[in-house]
Amino acid sequence: MATYINVPVAPPAKNACRTDSIKLYGPDAFEGMRRAGALTAKCLDDVADLVSDGMPLSAINTFVLDFAATHGATPATLGYQGYEYACCTSVNHVVCHGFPNKKKMRDGDIVNIDVTLILDGWFGDTSRMYAVGKPKRASERLVQIAHEAMVQGIKAVRPGARLGDIGHAIQNYAHSERCSVVRDFCGHGIGQVFHDSPNILNFGKEGTGLELREGMIFTVEPMINLGRGDVKMLADDWTAVTRDKSLSAQFEHSIGVTADGFEIFTLSSTDLHAPGFTIEEIPA
Numbered sequence: 001m002a003t004y005i006n007v008p009v010a011p012p013a014k015n016a017c018r019t020d021s022i023k024l025y026g027p028d029a030f031e032g033m034r035r036a037g038a039l040t041a042k043c044l045d046d047v048a049d050l051v052s053d054g055m056p057l058s059a060i061n062t063f064v065l066d067f068a069a070t071h072g073a074t075p076a077t078l079g080y081q082g083y084e085y086a087c088c089t090s091v092n093h094v095v096c097h098g099f100p101n102k103k104k105m106r107d108g109d110i111v112n113i114d115v116t117l118i119l120d121g122w123f124g125d126t127s128r129m130y131a132v133g134k135p136k137r138a139s140e141r142l143v144q145i146a147h148e149a150m151v152q153g154i155k156a157v158r159p160g161a162r163l164g165d166i167g168h169a170i171q172n173y174a175h176s177e178r179c180s181v182v183r184d185f186c187g188h189g190i191g192q193v194f195h196d197s198p199n200i201l202n203f204g205k206e207g208t209g210l211e212l213r214e215g216m217i218f219t220v221e222p223m224i225n226l227g228r229g230d231v232k233m234l235a236d237d238w239t240a241v242t243r244d245k246s247l248s249a250q251f252e253h254s255i256g257v258t259a260d261g262f263e264i265f266t267l268s269s270t271d272l273h274a275p276g277f278t279i280e281e282i283p284a
Contacts, residue, residue, distance in 0.1 A: 036124030037265025131276025167204025221252030
Protein backbone atom coordinates (compact mmCIF):
# COMPACT_ATOMS: atom_id res chain seq x y z
CA MET A 1 0.00 0.00 0.00
CA ALA A 2 1.31 3.44 -0.91
CA THR A 3 2.29 5.88 1.81
CA TYR A 4 1.30 9.53 1.33
CA ILE A 5 3.40 12.17 3.08
CA ASN A 6 2.89 15.91 3.36
CA VAL A 7 6.07 17.68 2.32
CA PRO A 8 7.05 21.00 3.95
CA VAL A 9 8.73 23.45 1.59
CA ALA A 10 12.42 23.65 2.43
CA PRO A 11 15.72 23.80 0.55
CA PRO A 12 16.09 20.41 -1.17
CA ALA A 13 18.68 18.06 0.26
CA LYS A 14 21.69 17.61 -1.97
CA ASN A 15 21.18 13.86 -1.85
CA ALA A 16 17.41 14.03 -2.41
CA CYS A 17 16.29 10.90 -4.21
CA ARG A 18 13.28 8.85 -5.14
CA THR A 19 11.37 7.07 -2.40
CA ASP A 20 8.30 4.83 -2.39
CA SER A 21 6.32 7.53 -0.58
CA ILE A 22 3.86 9.68 -2.52
CA LYS A 23 4.57 13.32 -1.72
CA LEU A 24 1.70 15.77 -1.19
CA TYR A 25 2.76 19.38 -1.72
CA GLY A 26 1.22 22.64 -0.54
CA PRO A 27 0.70 26.10 -2.10
CA ASP A 28 4.33 27.22 -1.76
CA ALA A 29 5.50 24.15 -3.65
CA PHE A 30 2.95 24.77 -6.39
CA GLU A 31 4.29 28.30 -6.73
CA GLY A 32 7.84 26.94 -7.05
CA MET A 33 6.66 24.55 -9.75
CA ARG A 34 4.88 27.37 -11.57
CA ARG A 35 8.11 29.35 -11.79
CA ALA A 36 10.21 26.38 -12.87
CA GLY A 37 7.57 25.21 -15.33
CA ALA A 38 7.10 28.64 -16.87
CA LEU A 39 10.84 29.03 -17.36
CA THR A 40 11.17 25.65 -19.04
CA ALA A 41 8.16 26.39 -21.25
CA LYS A 42 9.78 29.67 -22.31
CA CYS A 43 12.96 27.76 -23.18
CA LEU A 44 10.93 25.54 -25.50
CA ASP A 45 9.21 28.61 -26.96
CA ASP A 46 12.50 30.33 -27.72
CA VAL A 47 14.31 27.29 -29.11
CA ALA A 48 11.72 26.93 -31.88
CA ASP A 49 13.63 29.28 -34.20
CA LEU A 50 16.56 26.83 -34.28
CA VAL A 51 14.48 23.97 -35.64
CA SER A 52 15.31 24.29 -39.33
CA ASP A 53 16.71 22.39 -42.28
CA GLY A 54 20.47 21.91 -41.97
CA MET A 55 20.73 23.00 -38.33
CA PRO A 56 22.72 20.56 -36.16
CA LEU A 57 21.01 19.22 -33.05
CA SER A 58 24.01 20.40 -31.07
CA ALA A 59 22.82 23.99 -31.59
CA ILE A 60 19.76 23.15 -29.50
CA ASN A 61 21.96 21.82 -26.70
CA THR A 62 24.07 24.98 -26.77
CA PHE A 63 20.95 27.12 -26.66
CA VAL A 64 19.54 25.28 -23.62
CA LEU A 65 22.85 25.61 -21.79
CA ASP A 66 22.99 29.35 -22.46
CA PHE A 67 19.32 29.87 -21.64
CA ALA A 68 19.65 28.09 -18.30
CA ALA A 69 22.77 30.05 -17.35
CA THR A 70 21.14 33.36 -18.28
CA HIS A 71 18.06 32.63 -16.15
CA GLY A 72 19.78 31.22 -13.07
CA ALA A 73 18.71 27.64 -13.74
CA THR A 74 20.42 24.28 -14.23
CA PRO A 75 19.62 21.64 -16.88
CA ALA A 76 18.63 18.55 -14.92
CA THR A 77 19.84 16.07 -17.54
CA LEU A 78 23.40 17.42 -17.65
CA GLY A 79 25.47 14.78 -15.85
CA TYR A 80 22.38 12.82 -14.79
CA GLN A 81 23.45 9.16 -14.56
CA GLY A 82 26.28 9.97 -16.96
CA TYR A 83 24.16 11.77 -19.57
CA GLU A 84 26.32 14.43 -21.24
CA TYR A 85 23.76 16.86 -22.66
CA ALA A 86 21.45 19.64 -21.44
CA CYS A 87 18.40 18.24 -23.24
CA CYS A 88 17.15 15.33 -25.34
CA THR A 89 16.36 15.63 -29.07
CA SER A 90 14.49 12.71 -30.62
CA VAL A 91 14.03 12.75 -34.39
CA ASN A 92 11.48 10.76 -36.42
CA HIS A 93 11.73 7.11 -35.26
CA VAL A 94 13.67 7.98 -32.10
CA VAL A 95 11.23 7.46 -29.23
CA CYS A 96 13.14 9.31 -26.49
CA HIS A 97 16.53 10.28 -25.04
CA GLY A 98 18.11 11.11 -28.40
CA PHE A 99 21.44 12.93 -28.21
CA PRO A 100 21.64 16.58 -29.38
CA ASN A 101 24.80 15.87 -31.36
CA LYS A 102 26.20 17.02 -34.71
CA LYS A 103 23.45 15.33 -36.72
CA LYS A 104 21.61 17.87 -38.88
CA MET A 105 17.85 18.24 -39.02
CA ARG A 106 16.29 17.88 -42.46
CA ASP A 107 13.15 19.21 -44.08
CA GLY A 108 10.19 16.99 -43.19
CA ASP A 109 11.65 15.74 -39.89
CA ILE A 110 9.64 15.78 -36.69
CA VAL A 111 11.65 16.43 -33.54
CA ASN A 112 10.85 16.07 -29.87
CA ILE A 113 12.81 18.44 -27.62
CA ASP A 114 12.75 17.43 -23.96
CA VAL A 115 14.04 19.93 -21.39
CA THR A 116 14.07 19.91 -17.60
CA LEU A 117 15.31 23.02 -15.82
CA ILE A 118 15.95 23.25 -12.09
CA LEU A 119 15.03 26.66 -10.68
CA ASP A 120 15.41 27.31 -6.94
CA GLY A 121 15.36 23.57 -6.34
CA TRP A 122 12.20 22.85 -8.35
CA PHE A 123 12.20 20.75 -11.53
CA GLY A 124 10.23 21.96 -14.55
CA ASP A 125 9.99 19.01 -16.95
CA THR A 126 8.34 19.28 -20.37
CA SER A 127 8.72 18.28 -24.02
CA ARG A 128 7.15 19.22 -27.35
CA MET A 129 7.16 18.16 -30.95
CA TYR A 130 8.55 20.48 -33.65
CA ALA A 131 8.31 20.37 -37.43
CA VAL A 132 11.33 20.93 -39.65
CA GLY A 133 9.96 22.63 -42.76
CA LYS A 134 6.87 20.88 -44.07
CA PRO A 135 6.32 17.38 -42.66
CA LYS A 136 4.31 14.70 -44.41
CA ARG A 137 0.64 14.30 -43.55
CA ALA A 138 1.35 11.05 -41.65
CA SER A 139 3.81 12.92 -39.45
CA GLU A 140 1.34 15.74 -38.79
CA ARG A 141 -1.37 13.24 -37.91
CA LEU A 142 0.87 11.38 -35.48
CA VAL A 143 1.88 14.59 -33.72
CA GLN A 144 -1.76 15.63 -33.35
CA ILE A 145 -2.68 12.20 -31.96
CA ALA A 146 0.23 12.23 -29.49
CA HIS A 147 -0.77 15.67 -28.23
CA GLU A 148 -4.42 14.71 -27.84
CA ALA A 149 -3.42 11.48 -26.06
CA MET A 150 -1.55 13.58 -23.50
CA VAL A 151 -4.55 15.91 -23.17
CA GLN A 152 -6.88 12.97 -22.58
CA GLY A 153 -4.55 11.66 -19.86
CA ILE A 154 -4.34 15.03 -18.14
CA LYS A 155 -8.13 15.51 -18.23
CA ALA A 156 -8.49 12.29 -16.22
CA VAL A 157 -6.60 13.86 -13.30
CA ARG A 158 -8.61 14.86 -10.22
CA PRO A 159 -8.72 13.91 -6.54
CA GLY A 160 -10.25 10.48 -6.11
CA ALA A 161 -9.37 9.30 -9.60
CA ARG A 162 -6.91 6.43 -10.05
CA LEU A 163 -3.62 6.18 -11.86
CA GLY A 164 -5.19 3.59 -14.13
CA ASP A 165 -7.65 6.22 -15.32
CA ILE A 166 -4.79 8.28 -16.78
CA GLY A 167 -3.23 5.35 -18.60
CA HIS A 168 -6.60 4.12 -19.85
CA ALA A 169 -7.49 7.52 -21.29
CA ILE A 170 -4.17 7.72 -23.15
CA GLN A 171 -4.27 4.17 -24.43
CA ASN A 172 -7.93 4.25 -25.40
CA TYR A 173 -7.50 7.38 -27.50
CA ALA A 174 -4.27 6.26 -29.20
CA HIS A 175 -5.76 2.88 -30.10
CA SER A 176 -8.92 4.53 -31.42
CA GLU A 177 -6.67 6.37 -33.89
CA ARG A 178 -4.89 3.14 -34.88
CA CYS A 179 -1.64 4.09 -33.16
CA SER A 180 0.29 2.28 -30.44
CA VAL A 181 1.49 3.28 -26.99
CA VAL A 182 5.09 2.75 -25.88
CA ARG A 183 5.00 0.78 -22.63
CA ASP A 184 8.72 0.83 -21.87
CA PHE A 185 8.73 4.42 -20.55
CA CYS A 186 6.33 6.41 -18.43
CA GLY A 187 5.66 9.61 -16.53
CA HIS A 188 6.85 10.09 -12.97
CA GLY A 189 6.55 12.06 -9.80
CA ILE A 190 8.48 15.31 -9.78
CA GLY A 191 9.03 18.34 -7.59
CA GLN A 192 12.35 18.67 -5.80
CA VAL A 193 13.47 15.31 -7.21
CA PHE A 194 13.89 14.64 -10.95
CA HIS A 195 12.23 11.23 -11.06
CA ASP A 196 10.07 10.40 -8.05
CA SER A 197 7.18 8.11 -7.18
CA PRO A 198 4.68 7.31 -8.53
CA ASN A 199 5.16 5.99 -12.06
CA ILE A 200 2.51 7.34 -14.45
CA LEU A 201 1.92 4.57 -16.97
CA ASN A 202 0.56 5.38 -20.42
CA PHE A 203 -1.75 2.36 -20.41
CA GLY A 204 -4.07 0.92 -17.80
CA LYS A 205 -7.53 -0.05 -16.65
CA GLU A 206 -10.09 2.43 -15.36
CA GLY A 207 -10.64 2.45 -11.62
CA THR A 208 -7.39 0.68 -10.79
CA GLY A 209 -4.12 1.78 -9.25
CA LEU A 210 -3.12 4.41 -6.75
CA GLU A 211 -5.71 7.02 -5.73
CA LEU A 212 -4.87 10.58 -6.77
CA ARG A 213 -4.87 13.17 -4.00
CA GLU A 214 -4.65 16.93 -3.92
CA GLY A 215 -1.02 18.05 -3.76
CA MET A 216 0.48 15.29 -5.90
CA ILE A 217 2.85 16.52 -8.63
CA PHE A 218 3.90 14.40 -11.60
CA THR A 219 4.44 14.34 -15.36
CA VAL A 220 2.15 13.01 -18.06
CA GLU A 221 4.22 12.08 -21.11
CA PRO A 222 2.85 9.52 -23.56
CA MET A 223 5.02 8.28 -26.41
CA ILE A 224 2.87 7.29 -29.38
CA ASN A 225 4.06 5.29 -32.40
CA LEU A 226 2.58 5.23 -35.86
CA GLY A 227 3.49 1.54 -36.08
CA ARG A 228 3.98 -1.04 -33.34
CA GLY A 229 4.79 -0.06 -29.78
CA ASP A 230 7.98 -2.11 -29.53
CA VAL A 231 11.24 -0.26 -28.97
CA LYS A 232 14.92 -1.12 -28.79
CA MET A 233 17.91 0.58 -27.21
CA LEU A 234 20.89 1.67 -29.27
CA ALA A 235 24.45 0.85 -28.29
CA ASP A 236 24.81 4.16 -26.43
CA ASP A 237 22.40 2.76 -23.77
CA TRP A 238 20.32 5.94 -23.88
CA THR A 239 18.63 6.32 -27.27
CA ALA A 240 15.39 4.37 -27.68
CA VAL A 241 14.04 3.83 -31.21
CA THR A 242 11.00 2.11 -32.69
CA ARG A 243 11.84 -1.48 -33.53
CA ASP A 244 9.92 -1.30 -36.83
CA LYS A 245 11.42 2.15 -37.66
CA SER A 246 7.98 3.76 -37.63
CA LEU A 247 7.57 7.38 -36.54
CA SER A 248 7.19 8.24 -32.87
CA ALA A 249 5.92 11.38 -31.14
CA GLN A 250 5.79 12.53 -27.54
CA PHE A 251 4.47 15.42 -25.46
CA GLU A 252 5.06 16.03 -21.77
CA HIS A 253 3.75 18.38 -19.10
CA SER A 254 4.42 18.70 -15.38
CA ILE A 255 1.12 18.95 -13.53
CA GLY A 256 -0.26 19.16 -10.01
CA VAL A 257 -3.46 17.70 -8.59
CA THR A 258 -5.71 20.49 -7.29
CA ALA A 259 -8.85 20.40 -5.14
CA ASP A 260 -11.07 20.10 -8.20
CA GLY A 261 -8.81 18.84 -10.99
CA PHE A 262 -5.35 19.73 -12.19
CA GLU A 263 -2.94 22.56 -12.88
CA ILE A 264 -0.43 22.43 -15.74
CA PHE A 265 2.85 24.09 -14.79
CA THR A 266 4.54 23.95 -18.20
CA LEU A 267 2.07 25.50 -20.64
CA SER A 268 3.46 27.87 -23.26
CA SER A 269 2.47 31.47 -22.53
CA THR A 270 2.51 32.10 -26.30
CA ASP A 271 0.45 29.02 -27.27
CA LEU A 272 3.41 27.34 -29.01
CA HIS A 273 2.20 23.90 -27.99
CA ALA A 274 3.69 22.30 -31.12
CA PRO A 275 5.61 24.71 -33.38
CA GLY A 276 4.93 23.96 -37.04
CA PHE A 277 1.67 22.13 -36.39
CA THR A 278 -1.92 23.15 -35.73
CA ILE A 279 -2.64 22.05 -32.17
CA GLU A 280 -5.61 23.15 -30.09
CA GLU A 281 -4.98 24.66 -26.68
CA ILE A 282 -5.27 22.34 -23.71
CA PRO A 283 -8.54 22.99 -21.85
CA ALA A 284 -8.20 24.14 -18.25
